[in-house]
Structure formats: C-alpha cells, structure tokens
Amino acid sequence: MKMKGITIIISIFLVVAILAMSGCTSPTVQPTTGPTTAKYPMSITDDKGRVVTIKKMPERIVSLSPTNTEVLFALGLGDRVVGVTDYCNYPPEALNKTKVGGITNVNVEQVAALTPDIVFAASLTKKETAERLDSMGYPVFVNDPRNLSDIDKSIMNVGRACGAEENATRLCNEINASIKAITDKTATLNDSQRPRVLMLLDTYDFYVAGSNCYGDDLIKIAGGQNVAYKLDDYKAMSKEAVIDADPDIIIMPVDQYSQADFEKLRNGTEDWMTQLSAVRNGKVYAIASDPIFRPGPRVVDAAQDMAKIIHPELFK
Missing domain, CATH: 3.40.50.1980 (Nitrogenase molybdenum iron protein domain)
Structure with missing residues (x-):
C-alpha cells in the first residue's frame, strides 16, 4: 500500500502513467521547416532561475519528463528528439525513442552517449544529474509547468530554445482559443x-x-x-x-x-x-x-x- 502511495505522489508532479487518451483534440502543429529567426548562442532563464546558454540550434534533444516530450512533439520537433524517459508514452512515436531511465533515476551515461545539444529536465530531475550533464557540456534546461498559467511560458521557452518560436506561438494561440470556448460557457x-x-x-x-x-x-x-x-x-x-x-x-x-x-x-x-x-x-x-x-x-x-x-x- 505504501508503494502505491509513493507512486501516486510522483505521479502528481510528472506522472508515471501508461494510459494515453484516445481521440485527442488538443492542437498540434506541423514539423518545423525552413529558416528560423533564432540566433545562437542564446541564453534563457529556466524554471529553476538558472540562465542556460544554448550554443547552437538543437538538432539532438533529450527529454527527461513526459510533459517536455509532449511539448516537443506538439511543436513538430519529434524528429529531433533522440532520447526520452521510460514513462514518455505520448504521442505513440515517443515509444520508439531511446530510453534514458526513469524520472528520478536518469542514466547519465546513456544521455551522454546520445550527444544531445540540449536536455529538457523537470523539477524531479536530481540536482546532481543536471550538474553532471552540465559539466559534460550538455546544457540542461528545467522546464516544469505546474499550472495553467505556466503552459504558455513552457511552450514558448521550448520553442524559443529550439528555433520553433513561430510554431510555439501558433500552438499557444490554438490552445488558448480552445480553452476560451469552454470558459465562454462556464x-x-x-x-x-x-x-x-x-x-x-x-x-x-x-x-x-x-x-x-x-x-x-x-x-x-x-x-x-x-x-x-x-x-x-x-x-x-x-x-x-x-x-x-x-x-x-x-x-x-x-x-x-x-x-x-x-x-x-x-x-x-x-x-x-x-x-x-x-x-x-x-x-x-x-x-x-x-x-x-x-x-x-x-x-x-x-x-x-x-x-x-x-x-x-x-x-x-
């Protein structure tokens, strides 16, 4: 019973669930193509208040949380994702990516073997894991939305970091319009x-x-x-x-x-x-x-x- 309780607590923050929704209606955008206005190197402040410098356009991306994986794919960046956690089960394409461990027990060596240009982490990513990857030259960006108001910022940060800002803006607009359609009634x-x-x-x-x-x-x-x-x-x-x-x-x-x-x-x-x-x-x-x-x-x-x-x- 205690083990089940621990699982629920972890799920509250980053989810360890297997069930995926069918018939999803949330917006997605097309894969990123063509030129981008992003200029590198760039520095962005992450959700831990750390200023993270991204040296070049990320072509190889590792995600250390299911939420970040969903954002990346929704922005059309799935072809650049080379590694995800054991719990990244959506969209189905994420299941085919190289697994780099769990949410709190990341295999640092496996991540390093993928030579990522950027690693998107979450609050439950251990500090020592992030520090080791940083010391190895792999920038770690903690992106961990916790409520509705964080979602736009989360999506825009990923889009900005990966040269997909236009897609990020479009996705946020579509999400906000869909939410407004609900709140207009309530x-x-x-x-x-x-x-x-x-x-x-x-x-x-x-x-x-x-x-x-x-x-x-x-x-x-x-x-x-x-x-x-x-x-x-x-x-x-x-x-x-x-x-x-x-x-x-x-x-x-x-x-x-x-x-x-x-x-x-x-x-x-x-x-x-x-x-x-x-x-x-x-x-x-x-x-x-x-x-x-x-x-x-x-x-x-x-x-x-x-x-x-x-x-x-x-x-x-």
Missing part, C-alpha cells in the same frame, strides 16, 4: 450552478487537488467549485475531511494502476464511501490520468473531459 455560472467537486487521486493516502495547482485550474475552467480549496497544491486530505466536505462530484484520474481503486469508490465497497453523496448518487467519474498530471498541450483534452463531467448540459 464563466457566467453563479455559485449555485457550480457543483462542488473533489479531484481525488486515491482512497488510501487521500491525495487531492487543492488550490493553486493544475487540477484546481481545470475544476474552475470546467465550471466547478473545488471543495479542497483550503489545501494548497496537491496534499493529503483525511478521510474524515473528505466525508465532511461531501462533494457533489468526485473525479479520479485513472490509469491501469489505479483502476481498481476507482472501482472500489464508485461501487461504494467500504462503509465510509457510502456516506458520500457523490457515491450514493452515482457521481464518481474516472478521467484519463496523463492529461491531468501533465500541464501541457493536452490541456484542452483535460479541460473538455472535465467540463463534460461537471456540466454535461453545456457540453454535449
């Missing part, structure tokens, strides 16, 4: 029209999406009220607090590892579960975990699925 709802929602990640450690995180952003976009708003970021919420909050709707990000846990809650197999109105009223829903845990190009998929759950009358 922005005018009053509190009485906004169901009380809990995004619950598991039923053993009771991790939930609190305020100031991507899950909270998605609940608000989709026209719900987050009952875990008193917590900040992704935090544990006691069973008693979940019962006391008694949400109208419970949404669980589900992959092949958490499917059984979801079924338990939906079917109310434990006595405490039947105390929840959402369980008794059949308002417990599964949602694909990867787009929920990866703030990136598939934000549109995540927001649309959330909106259809919370307001089916508005989103047929």
Whole structure:
C-alpha cells in the first residue's frame, strides 16, 4: 500500500502513467521547416532561475519528463528528439525513442552517449544529474509547468530554445482559443450552478487537488467549485475531511494502476464511501490520468473531459 502511495505522489508532479487518451483534440502543429529567426548562442532563464546558454540550434534533444516530450512533439520537433524517459508514452512515436531511465533515476551515461545539444529536465530531475550533464557540456534546461498559467511560458521557452518560436506561438494561440470556448460557457455560472467537486487521486493516502495547482485550474475552467480549496497544491486530505466536505462530484484520474481503486469508490465497497453523496448518487467519474498530471498541450483534452463531467448540459 505504501508503494502505491509513493507512486501516486510522483505521479502528481510528472506522472508515471501508461494510459494515453484516445481521440485527442488538443492542437498540434506541423514539423518545423525552413529558416528560423533564432540566433545562437542564446541564453534563457529556466524554471529553476538558472540562465542556460544554448550554443547552437538543437538538432539532438533529450527529454527527461513526459510533459517536455509532449511539448516537443506538439511543436513538430519529434524528429529531433533522440532520447526520452521510460514513462514518455505520448504521442505513440515517443515509444520508439531511446530510453534514458526513469524520472528520478536518469542514466547519465546513456544521455551522454546520445550527444544531445540540449536536455529538457523537470523539477524531479536530481540536482546532481543536471550538474553532471552540465559539466559534460550538455546544457540542461528545467522546464516544469505546474499550472495553467505556466503552459504558455513552457511552450514558448521550448520553442524559443529550439528555433520553433513561430510554431510555439501558433500552438499557444490554438490552445488558448480552445480553452476560451469552454470558459465562454462556464464563466457566467453563479455559485449555485457550480457543483462542488473533489479531484481525488486515491482512497488510501487521500491525495487531492487543492488550490493553486493544475487540477484546481481545470475544476474552475470546467465550471466547478473545488471543495479542497483550503489545501494548497496537491496534499493529503483525511478521510474524515473528505466525508465532511461531501462533494457533489468526485473525479479520479485513472490509469491501469489505479483502476481498481476507482472501482472500489464508485461501487461504494467500504462503509465510509457510502456516506458520500457523490457515491450514493452515482457521481464518481474516472478521467484519463496523463492529461491531468501533465500541464501541457493536452490541456484542452483535460479541460473538455472535465467540463463534460461537471456540466454535461453545456457540453454535449
């Protein structure tokens, strides 16, 4: 049980899920072609506040997180990606790239063997890993969006670093237009029209999406009220607090590892579960975990699925 809890905690930040969404609607752009206005060497500040110097147009790219991999492919840079983590499962083409280890246990020698021009890392990339790669002459850029407002910056940073700024601008515009199409329908709802929602990640450690995180952003976009708003970021919420909050709707990000846990809650197999109105009223829903845990190009998929759950009358 503890091991499952640890897996959930890691998933909150960078996801270790296998399940990928089918029928995705999030925008993508064509592969980068033709001249670029990017000038090298260039220096960009990453999400750790480090000024990273990129000496030349990156032609060989390694991604150390699923989110970065999705951004790179969405920008049409997939042909330049030479290495990814074991958990980079989307788009399907990423599965064919050389694997360089896990999210926290990167194989530095494998990365070095790929001679990357740039390495896109995340917050969970170990500091010593980044320092070793830097010392070997491979620039490491930490790109780790944590909420909705970070997505544009994340995409633009990758586009700027890789000479795909035009594609990045186009992708951000398409994403923002798609999100606006959702919020145009939910922005005018009053509190009485906004169901009380809990995004619950598991039923053993009771991790939930609190305020100031991507899950909270998605609940608000989709026209719900987050009952875990008193917590900040992704935090544990006691069973008693979940019962006391008694949400109208419970949404669980589900992959092949958490499917059984979801079924338990939906079917109310434990006595405490039947105390929840959402369980008794059949308002417990599964949602694909990867787009929920990866703030990136598939934000549109995540927001649309959330909106259809919370307001089916508005989103047929």
